[in-house]
Amino acid sequence: MGRPRLDTSGLHVLGVRHHGPGSARAVRAALEEIKPDAVLIEGPPEADALTALVGELEPPVALLAYLTDIPAGDTARAQEGWAFWPFASFSPEWEALRYAVANDVPVRFCDLPAAHTLAERVAEAEARREAAEAGDEGRPDDGADGADAAGEPDAQDGPAEGAETEEAVGEPERVRLDPLGVLAEAAGYDDAERWWDDVVEQRGDGEPSPFPAIADAMAAVRAESGPEEARNARREAYMRQTLRATLKQGHERVAVVCGAWHAPALRDLADYSIKDDTALLKGLPKAKVTATWVPWTHGRLASASGYGAGVSAPGWYHHLFTVADRPVHRWLTDAARMLRDEGQGVSSSHVIEGVRLAESLAVLRGRPLAGLDEVSEALTAVLCEGEPTRAALVHHRMAIGERMGSVPSSTPMVPLQRDLVAAQKRLRLKPEPFDRDLDLDLRKDNERERGVLLHRLRMLGVGWGVPRTPDGKHKGTFRESWRLRWEPDMDVALIEASRWGTTVASAAAARAVDLAADATLPELTSLTEQCLFAELGEALPRVLALLTDRAATDSDVTHLMGALPPLARSARYGDVRGTDSEYLRTVAEQILRRVCVGLAPAVHGLDDDAAERFVTRIDETHTAATLLGGEGAAAWTATLVTLARRDTLPGRIAGRINRMLSDAGLVDGDELRRRLGLAMSPGSEPATAAAWLEGFLQGSGLILVHDDRLLGLIDTWLLGLPEERFTVVLPLLRRTFGSFQGPERREIGAAAARIGRAAPAADPAAVRVDVDVERAAPALATALAILTTGRSHT
Template sequence: MSDVEVYGIRHHGPGSARALRGALEEFKPDAVLIEGPPEADPIVELAGDPGMVPPVALLAYSPAPGDGDGGRKAAFWPFAEFSPEWQAVRYALGAGVLVRFCDLPAANQLVPSREDDSEGPEEDAPSPSEAAEGIRLDPLGWLAKAAGYDDAERWWDDVVEHRGGGPSPFPAIAEAMAELREQLAGLPEGASSGGLPAGHLRREEQREAHMRRTLRRTLKEGHERVAVVCGAWHVPALRAKVPATHDDRTLRGLPKAKVAMTWVPWTHGRLAGRSGYGAGVRSPGWYHHLFTARDRPIERWLTAAARVLRDEDLHVSSAHVIEAVRLAEALAALRGRPLAGLDEVTEATRAVLCEGADLPVELIQRRMVVGERLGAVPERTPMVPLQRDLQSEQRRLRLKPSALDKEQDLDLRKPTDLERSRLLHRLRLLDVDWGVPSDTGRSKGTFRETWTLAWRPEFDVELIEASVWGTTVRGATAARAEAMAAHAATLADLTSVAERCLLADLGDALPTVMRALADRAAVDTDVAHLMCAMPALVRALRYGDVRDTSTGPLRTVVDGLVVRICVGLPPAITGLDDDAAREFLAHVDAVHSALSLLAEEDHIERWRRTLERLLARPDVLHGLIEGRLTRLLLDAGRLHDVPDRMARAVSAGAAPDRAAAWVEGFLSGGALILMHDDALLRLVDDWISGLPGDSFTDVLPLLRRTFGAYADAERRSIGERLRHRNESPAPSPDRDEEAFDESRAAPAVDTTLRILGWPNRRVPAPPMPATGGRGRTDDEEGSA
């Protein structure tokens, strides 16, 4: 006589997991069926490997990504140590009994579906349709509401998770679910669907039909004591006497997709409901603690929280911990809870350990309540070659994946750091953003890079999808770069690919990319496109110098672009409206910065001569462009009449909007020039002060945009200079000359020249006043 026990659990519940483990040890089944994809049966034994460390997930994926069927390409079934399904698997493997997954196959679930899982509104007095919808979508929430709770998770914690022992909860759970499903079946026809789409209900029926089919097959194979572990909602359906023919009809003709199955590491953060995981819990870190801390969980939790705060140099004593425990237990007693829950512990933490401050509480929330524990899978887990190659590279370069954000500072002069940088850049070309470069590094030199590393479970899916390009990271990246170059829409896209190839040291792909880049640059006649392409190419050349990669073909392209930009810029930059002028201003600044970075004197000289020719025809330039070109040439030391130019630009005969545009362009490089050049500051001040009321109102938005971009300290300094200028007259040139004493400055000049390595020169020391006794006379000082 066969004996079947169906255990209704809540996914990722520590109380369910502990109660299930005890129930299985008491029942001693010879077969365990678990809600999950049957394709995982061949690899379920890996869960017993010492190298398998939860949280982990079963991953079902299409082995031929990109076939264009429009459906989902991957699905995960996560497990934590406190997941009842995981404990069932570990029990079965430890007891040496059959373990099998019984849910609808992933091959059917990965087929595109148009079902809508959206929840309907919840009212105080729901209609029959709304009641059915609430029961189907959230049966535990419905039971919690019936018990007087407004939080389903809190109710489940009190009833199941925080139970210290006693009888098994599974009979009561099964009875409650049977009652809910009976009420659902008793609703009027058409209301039992609860407004849910037919696809959702069909999929639910198919899942339960397949669970029953697997149970029948297991019993037919001769197993007499079978334990079935499934979501609590499915318990009545698996206990029901449903004919096999009915299930066969339900499952007949289901579409299938070709899938493969493996194990991948997972994180506690991805188990949280806030991550979008439908079966997620609010506090995976708390649940992990409840499962692993069998005795005194509240004391242990608050002690760990105190340790986290001490690590951040916050003063927390043992007395704080004791008082926090007392407060959490008192709150639980007042609220009628069997054990202090996360709400009570958090309130005690805030009030006692954090003394009312919110930031330390947020730290504990991030580190402990959710946590970022990253699981691991054994070496013999099925993987695509690209995954294995990446793991090999991670070990070789000593880059260990972590779920927590970790800053990695790389010195490209060191061989290991250079290889790390290349690996991270290659992965970014494959859309695996394990590392994200930061622009806030401590060093601005090209030999330093700062990355933020954080491993995410979905990277395994992206690696599987990227395996279509090759079996190694380098080979796959090179093939992907060549494909990106072939399909690049613009010249700027091509230059970006070339830059990334150099950063990733893809010598195999670079010739193909460079040919495409040279061909596109030769036929592109749009000066704006050429200017957009220049910065990336120059950066690539600079990185090539540091990374020891060949950049000869790239330099040829850059040389050609500089000539074509200088020739094509004058006709392209004349006669622009406001929007086009602002766009070209960004292009001019980008090219100017790029050429300064390149530091090729011939190119810089050609560029400056081009700007000088443009300034010789101010009548055809937009005020914004003319002002900016004036500033660039001033900074380069090529203009000596800038005050006169500004005076003409802001004179009474100039239109106020053009004058404001000229000032905006001139000052767009920063406020330093106004902070240190009194003549220009006076010109700007006199022009603004002399504007008529109507004209001032017209140019005010332009002025606000210009000065609003300055830092507060810069604006304050300019204001102070203007205030002092208005309070006292400027010193006369004669007084300035009298204030300068060449003889007193001579020793400082001599010292500065020696520091700079210039030839020493004898200079007279400043005269010292005559003194009595041994004091030197002026003649003695001069001879010395």
């Protein structure tokens, strides 16, 4: 006697696109009609226990599954060992979750476990890396089951973004990659997104369920696509296994919410054998995985972010899903309000005419309702009076509708995440999905602690805050300026960093010590500065010990010069943060003395490109020596004075050093003009002279405005160059003077004009003009004729 067949009469498969208001409404309506006693949703089964939190979540949120144990140094596991499954308020899977939880209906995720998909991804990443190291890149696989390269759901469950063209792949492959595109083409549409919007997303309430038709259409498309791709075959085999187990448990009305592509493979359960499905799933790699909820953003749901199953305008979809009536009217009203906030004159009549235009365009195009295209055109043509630049910013902000969800404190988190959440709450520093500038006064305890937290997170690779250059009113050592923006990936970075410690402070300290172990001398001094900013007292002694050892043994002058600036800053400003900086100052002065000894040999024989790079090092060292002051600064100045007298210095370095000495008052005007005259003497190469001048004027040319004799020397040199040599140095001069601001260039030009006018009056004999008599004769004859005619008339 054969095995009894499962009763599938109560099975309802709802094939959806992952994010869409029409799909979400249709799922809610179908569930209310079916009244299922079990709900299965495409997603990782490791998250089954997390469904109880749905009522406390505020979308957009995402399920995050990650490998629990990632050994230090395991790059493949760190980069590939995680995946997200996002949900918005308008996601049909989210509506199914809400329905099940609200009605106390058992709900499970039925996709292939993340334990298999992540293990497979890591194995493939390691294989690709080994192949690359062996010199054979090979052709990488398509990514994890149910996830694209970013760890997010497959694009083929919705309109395929960026699918290969028909010329690049065969017809069966094209059908599999872009099934909705094939259906849209059959319906006479050239845009799969618009077709899906018209037939599904813009359906009205009370219309028949679209899911039987979707499943039939996908079955027809799958029949033309050839054998199923191996990954999807495994996913669907696991979904069927879960579905069979649910039916065997006695559930009579089972609703399955899955990507539209998978709907026929689950609806026609009897067409697939248990034996074949079991064989497909045999021997899959497996790893230990943890799942949790994390906040998500609309920006990360947009297809422009690279998310394979993304939608072009999540803000528009959220609006359509949450607005009860008149969505076009309300959308354009919000746009008018936003334009008025920007200082634009927009009236109620603009909104009325905009609505009429959007609805008229929809009728002309045969669409059931006005969509985003029609609304956007109305916004540009009417509210912005045909100016696309005015409309672009408002349209983008509204189309994305940036918002970030939230998760409750009861959500599973690693201890490091909990510590950060507590710190954010204590310091009143809320994570937000948009750029926010934060200026801190370090004399205030709360603001100093905010800066310390941001520095510690940067040490852990969590770039929530990025230091920015302070503006004019925030100069000094007591100020810090940041630009904040929270991204969902930072939760992954926190999870990865949790191996360093359970609190932000302990993890950052452990990470600093680990980084110091293999750091170069410049990296160590930079790390020392970071430890001071982050107040990592536990890590600082170890970092300083390594710094002292490296400074004593490293003989490379460029390394020493690169190491000095952060160390000098730390020594100078350490007292601001309550740090004993005497030891730092001692190490910095030792490094500066070694730089002074090795500077002359290091600059000997450098070509122009190398000299340009070295000038930057000299500038940074000069600033560091000035910060340190004392004997070290005096030794540095003496080194520059000695070096400036050398005739063999590269032109750019010689010019720069002389400018430093001039600004410091260590070279008087006469001596400076003498040195410039030597550099620009007829015996010098024009390119060398131009390099000297570029180094001298680097940063500011105002010295030429205040010293007419210096400017005169340069002017005389330029006038005396033969044409071919002037052509050679012209690009260098353009680069030099082009770096100055417009007002500065105008002042230099005025000073040059003043010199030109003053020269004949001061010394007429000094001006010598060679006249070409033959070329001048016709002009003289014409002038004489004019003068003669004028006399005869008088």
